[in-house]
Amino acid sequence: MAENGIGARVRRKEDARFLVGKSTYTDDINRPGQAHAVFVRSPHAHATIKKVDISKALKAPGVVAVLTGANMLADKVNGLPAGWQIHSKDGSPMNEPPHIPLAPDKARYVGDHIAVVIAETRNQARDAAELVDVSYEPLKAVVNVAEADKGGAPQVHDQAPGNLCYDWHLGDKAAVDAALAKAAHVVKLDLVNNRLVPNAIEPRAGIGEYDAATDRYTLYTSSQNPHVIRLLMGAFVLGIPEHKLRVVSPDVGGGFGSKIFHYAEEAVLTWAAKKVGRPVKWTAERSESFLCDAHGRDHATHVELALDKDHKFTALKVSTKAAMGAYLSTFAPAIPTWLYGTLLAGVYTTPAVYVETKALFTNTSAVDAYRGAGRPEACYLLERVVERAAWQLGIDPVELRRKNVIPASAMPYQTPVALQYDCGDFGKNLNDAAKVVDWAGFAKRREESKKRGQLRGIGISHYIEACGIAPSAVVGALGGRAGLYESAEVRFHPTGSVTVFTGSHPHGQSNETTFAQIVADKLGIPIENVEIVHGDTDRIPFGMGTYGSRSLAVGGSALVKAIDKVIAKGKKIAAHQLEASEADIEFKDGVFRVAGTDKQKAIGEIALSAYVPHNFPHETTEPGLDESAFYDPKNFTFPSGCHIAEVEVDPETGTTKVLRFVAVDDFGNIINPMIVEGQVHGGITQGIGQALTENCVYDAQSGQLLTGSFMDYCMPKADDVPSFEVSTNVVPCTHNPLGVKGCGEAGTIGAAAAVINALLDALKPLGVKEFDMPASPHRVWQAIQNASRKAAD
Amino acid sequence: MAISVSMTVNGKAVSAPVEERTLLVHYLRDHLGLTGTHVGCDTSQCGACVVHVDGKSVKSCTVLAVQAQGAPVTTIEGLAKDGKLHPMQEAFRENHGLQCGFCTPGMVMSALDLVKNNPSPSESEIRHHLEGNICRCTGYHNIVKSIAAGAKAMGGR
Ligand code: FES
Ligand code: FES
Numbered sequence: 001m002a003e004n005g006i007g008a009r010v011r012r013k014e015d016a017r018f019l020v021g022k023s024t025y026t027d028d029i030n031r032p033g034q035a036h037a038v039f040v041r042s043p044h045a046h047a048t049i050k051k052v053d054i055s056k057a058l059k060a061p062g063v064v065a066v067l068t069g070a071n072m073l074a075d076k077v078n079g080l081p082a083g084w085q086i087h088s089k090d091g092s093p094m095n096e097p098p099h100i101p102l103a104p105d106k107a108r109y110v111g112d113h114i115a116v117v118i119a120e121t122r123n124q125a126r127d128a129a130e131l132v133d134v135s136y137e138p139l140k141a142v143v144n145v146a147e148a149d150k151g152g153a154p155q156v157h158d159q160a161p162g163n164l165c166y167d168w169h170l171g172d173k174a175a176v177d178a179a180l181a182k183a184a185h186v187v188k189l190d191l192v193n194n195r196l197v198p199n200a201i202e203p204r205a206g207i208g209e210y211d212a213a214t215d216r217y218t219l220y221t222s223s224q225n226p227h228v229i230r231l232l233m234g235a236f237v238l239g240i241p242e243h244k245l246r247v248v249s250p251d252v253g254g255g256f257g258s259k260i261f262h263y264a265e266e267a268v269l270t271w272a273a274k275k276v277g278r279p280v281k282w283t284a285e286r287s288e289s290f291l292c293d294a295h296g297r298d299h300a301t302h303v304e305l306a307l308d309k310d311h312k313f314t315a316l317k318v319s320t321k322a323a324m325g326a327y328l329s330t331f332a333p334a335i336p337t338w339l340y341g342t343l344l345a346g347v348y349t350t351p352a353v354y355v356e357t358k359a360l361f362t363n364t365s366a367v368d369a370y371r372g373a374g375r376p377e378a379c380y381l382l383e384r385v386v387e388r389a390a391w392q393l394g395i396d397p398v399e400l401r402r403k404n405v406i407p408a409s410a411m412p413y414q415t416p417v418a419l420q421y422d423c424g425d426f427g428k429n430l431n432d433a434a435k436v437v438d439w440a441g442f443a444k445r446r447e448e449s450k451k452r453g454q455l456r457g458i459g460i461s462h463y464i465e466a467c468g469i470a471p472s473a474v475v476g477a478l479g480g481r482a483g484l485y486e487s488a489e490v491r492f493h494p495t496g497s498v499t500v501f502t503g504s505h506p507h508g509q510s511n512e513t514t515f516a517q518i519v520a521d522k523l524g525i526p527i528e529n530v531e532i533v534h535g536d537t538d539r540i541p542f543g544m545g546t547y548g549s550r551s552l553a554v555g556g557s558a559l560v561k562a563i564d565k566v567i568a569k570g571k572k573i574a575a576h577q578l579e580a581s582e583a584d585i586e587f588k589d590g591v592f593r594v595a596g597t598d599k600q601k602a603i604g605e606i607a608l609s610a611y612v613p614h615n616f617p618h619e620t621t622e623p624g625l626d627e628s629a630f631y632d633p634k635n636f637t638f639p640s641g642c643h644i645a646e647v648e649v650d651p652e653t654g655t656t657k658v659l660r661f662v663a664v665d666d667f668g669n670i671i672n673p674m675i676v677e678g679q680v681h682g683g684i685t686q687g688i689g690q691a692l693t694e695n696c697v698y699d700a701q702s703g704q705l706l707t708g709s710f711m712d713y714c715m716p717k718a719d720d721v722p723s724f725e726v727s728t729n730v731v732p733c734t735h736n737p738l739g740v741k742g743c744g745e746a747g748t749i750g751a752a753a754a755v756i757n758a759l760l761d762a763l764k765p766l767g768v769k770e771f772d773m774p775a776s777p778h779r780v781w782q783a784i785q786n787a788s789r790k791a792a793d
Numbered sequence: 794m795a796i797s798v799s800m801t802v803n804g805k806a807v808s809a810p811v812e813e814r815t816l817l818v819h820y821l822r823d824h825l826g827l828t829g830t831h832v833g834c835d836t837s838q839c840g841a842c843v844v845h846v847d848g849k850s851v852k853s854c855t856v857l858a859v860q861a862q863g864a865p866v867t868t869i870e871g872l873a874k875d876g877k878l879h880p881m882q883e884a885f886r887e888n889h890g891l892q893c894g895f896c897t898p899g900m901v902m903s904a905l906d907l908v909k910n911n912p913s914p915s916e917s918e919i920r921h922h923l924e925g926n927i928c929r930c931t932g933y934h935n936i937v938k939s940i941a942a943g944a945k946a947m948g949g950r
Contacts, residue, residue: 011886011887011889012886012889014894015885015886015891015894017894018891018894018897019869019873019878019882019885019886019891019894019897019901020829020869020870020872020873020878020882021827021828021829021830021868021869021870021898022829022870023829023894024828025828025831025895027828027832028822028828123812123814199929200893200895200929201831201833201839201841201893201895201896201927201928201929201930202831202833202893202895203832203833251893251894252893253831253833253893253894253895254892254893254895254929254930256929283832285835286833286834286835286836286839287835507893508892508893508894508930509892510892674889675889677889677935678889678892678930678931678932678934678935679892680932681931681932681933681934681935682892682929682930682931682932683932684932685931685932685933686929686932709834709835709836709838710834710836710838710839710927711836711838715927715929717920717923717924717926717927717933718919718920718921718923718924718926718928718933718936718937719917719920719921719923719924721932721933721934723916723934723937724932724934747932
């Protein structure tokens with residue numbers, strides 16, 4: 001292994017700026033002459049907008065402009081598009097009501113954008129926003145997804161009767177029903193997957209800018225995929241051709257999915273910049289993030305698992321209601337369908353699976369991808385129902401899983417829900433995790449806790465996910481309106497250093513380091529001589545961005561392809577200079593050599609001669625050493641793993657403490673173990689957050705967001721989690737050049753089920769059987785009281 | 794109305810006319826261009842804005858600039874000396890204590906406050922101390938390791 005190459009724990013290049021306060025997040029940027037925007041947002045969950053009176057606001061000090069939905073309609077601004085079309089069971093396309101960035105006639109959730117006030121300073125804009133007088137006629141609201149399709153529920157969109165976006169399904173229903181009918185055991189559960197707020201610590205921010213001289217727009221935005229924003233906003237919303245629109249996403253302070261989507265504010269800032277003739281800047285306050293960032297999860301599910309007399313799973317039937325929120329966010333339709341239903345075979349041999357998802361509009365912020373996106377919901381319900389089966393049948397949960405796990409020898413494995421797993425050793429993940437946690441010794445630890453009056457429990461989550469999204473042809477066949485390849489350009493400079501332009505967009509994932517390791521390793525040059533550039537549509541050929549654990553599996557593969565082209569061209573040049581045939585040139589550790597001789601040229605010499613082409617194969621080869629590649633994945637990648645949590649519950653207070661958390665994950669080959677571990681730690685904590693502390697709640701009557709700040713929405717803090725015991729089990733991906741699978745979402749996908757299974761294990765002696773997240777002390781205490789009351793009856 | 798606010802930031806005397814209602818964090822970011830101090834919330838909970846005023850750690854989103862009138866203020870930009878990272882910064886680098894980097898300045902400033910009062914903090918003391926700092930990326934594991942290592946490098950056991 002090269003010192004800073006693939007597999008090394010290289011310290012991060014990006015830290016040099018982050019640690020000294022010299023990073024550049026969007027809010028750190030100020031443009032000459034900029035004005036500041038503040039949005040007027042609906043205080044009602046659902047209301048007809050009667051009138052927007054801006055006269056007082058316009059007269060306030062410093063105000064430059066006040067713009068409303070009427071201005072947008074006059075300018076023929078279009079709605080924000082959904083990037084994915086789902087079809088219902090009956091073949092009809094989903095309902096896609098328009099989403100004009102500033103609502104012209106109706107507010108559909110608390111926080112909906114009504115107007116924008118632009119002023120010299122942020123405080124002036126804020127003061128003037130108070131003076132915008134909006135007359136509303138409030139309407140009844142529906143915020144709970146389980147209620148949204150009931151007769152008489154308020155209608156979020158007239159175009160979507162019954163609040164239905166789509167009613168989708170996947171799998172063989174007849175086979176599943178038949179298996180359920182003749183099953184020896186059927187295990188049933190009703191589950192709520194609680195709504196979450198992603199809460200990247202950097203709030204979203206943007207600056208729109210327009211240059212009349214060149215008729216060009218620039219948008220700085222805290223986004224995970226600037227090219228996608230350029231495409232969606234330019235082509236669909238504002239009608240700006242790509243060559244006249246530049247989107248820059250500089251340093252981004254976390255995303256977790258919430259910064260994938262094209263948001264109303266981005267379009268408003270860009271549009272307003274031209275109208276007022278000045279750059280317009282906006283930075284969300286945290287309260288705005290709570291109201292308007294796309295949320296995650298929010299499912300209500302009924303699941304039934306059929307088992308035969310030998311405890312083999314014979315069928316799984318899942319029925320889910322999934323909230324879309326008030327409007328369709330960019331990827332929203334794909335999440336509770338293709339990123340969810342397809343994962344319901346999990347790591348098990350269940351021969352028949354059927355899933356139906358009703359996607360429903362509610363008077364809430366949109367729901368879209370949040371770390372894991374569909375896969376945590378799938379894993380949670382599967383691992384909950386498997387654990388319940390073990391309990392109901394009185395067998396060891398490890399044994400039940402072992403009995404049903406897909407063996408490594410069965411790879412490649414075709415599931416009954418579309419996916420084909422290329423590789424993986426799920427049984428080993430399970431066995432390794434059970435060993436690390438000392439499964440056999442748990443009874444003793446439980447006794448020891450009992451002596452202290454504490455209830456100890458242990459819980460497993462045995463997951464698989466589909467990452468490295470995704471083969472474009474598959475995506476297209478499933479209703480995706482984009483391709484999901486990635487691009488990379490490797491530019492050798494004359495004196496031997498390299499700049500890589502990648503369409504991936506790191507916002508914590510450390511690509512500046514891992515991608516540089518790949519270059520250093522493959523081209524044999526010092527890592528210091530490699531720079532990774534990302535996040536600017538004027539500099540990067542193209543890009544689909546970072547989400548779905550795709551940076552390395554797709555973006556890294558594109559990088560390898562571009563590197564291969566550099567090497568191939570280098571061989572031509574070397575062959576010419578070394579007077580050998582191209583086929584005889586080998587490349588290793590940065591040196592081109594005529595095989596079996598000591599005739600050689602270092603790659604730096606080749607690069608120089610590519611730019612000073614005096615002695616050069618001009619007949620066959622162009623000068624320069626600058627190669628681009630696009631990579632379209634052949635399949636999804638399938639990271640898998642087993643997570644085991646051990647918790648202790650204080651029955652007096654309901655407090656749940658995670659004492660241990662063991663993760664054994666298979667991410668395929670690993671470029672930088674230090675960074676992978678960090679991704680897993682962060683992912684696990686988000687999963688534990690969902691399980692124990694986080695919950696997004698809207699008031700059922702008023703539709704107000706009750707958890708609109710860090711005071712009411714409990715983010716996991718340092719003392720809510722333990723130090724983690726993480727390790728990996730490497731089974732290289734079979735279909736991409738690095739053999740990598742992706743690690744960004746795994747922790748979040750696995751963790752929640754492990755913690756809740758552990759909690760239910762701890763509460764078993766008290767007879768608690770049902771529990772929905774989060775396990776806050778109050779809710780746990782309540783569950784204990786309810787169970788003891790039931791026992792007393 | 795604008796008033797003139799002066800203080801010593803990272804050893805340098807500074808002065809700027811600002812609105813009375815200006816928060817210290819905006820004074821640092823907007824008037825001095827010291828954008829290393831971040832704003833992550835509007836309810837004083839995330840700790841992305843922590844700086845030292847008069848040697849004490851303070852959430853700069855929660856004090857007015859005028860309250861720091863005349864005081865010495867240290868921000869993340871003031872820690873590294875002569876191009877050399879402070880041992881606590883170095884420990885964060887060495888232990889991968891940051892991912893997106895947004896919480897990091899506040900974490901480092903808060904860590905230094907802990908170590909000042911407790912040169913050799915235990916894991917649970919570190920975790921407890923961080924109750925006012927939220928990180929969404931790291932899961933805290935490596936932040937805790939970084940702070941323990943930083944404390945050691947600064948002379949603790
Ligand atoms: S910005 Fe100061 S605590 Fe969040
Ligand atoms: S490193 Fe991203 S919030 Fe802490």
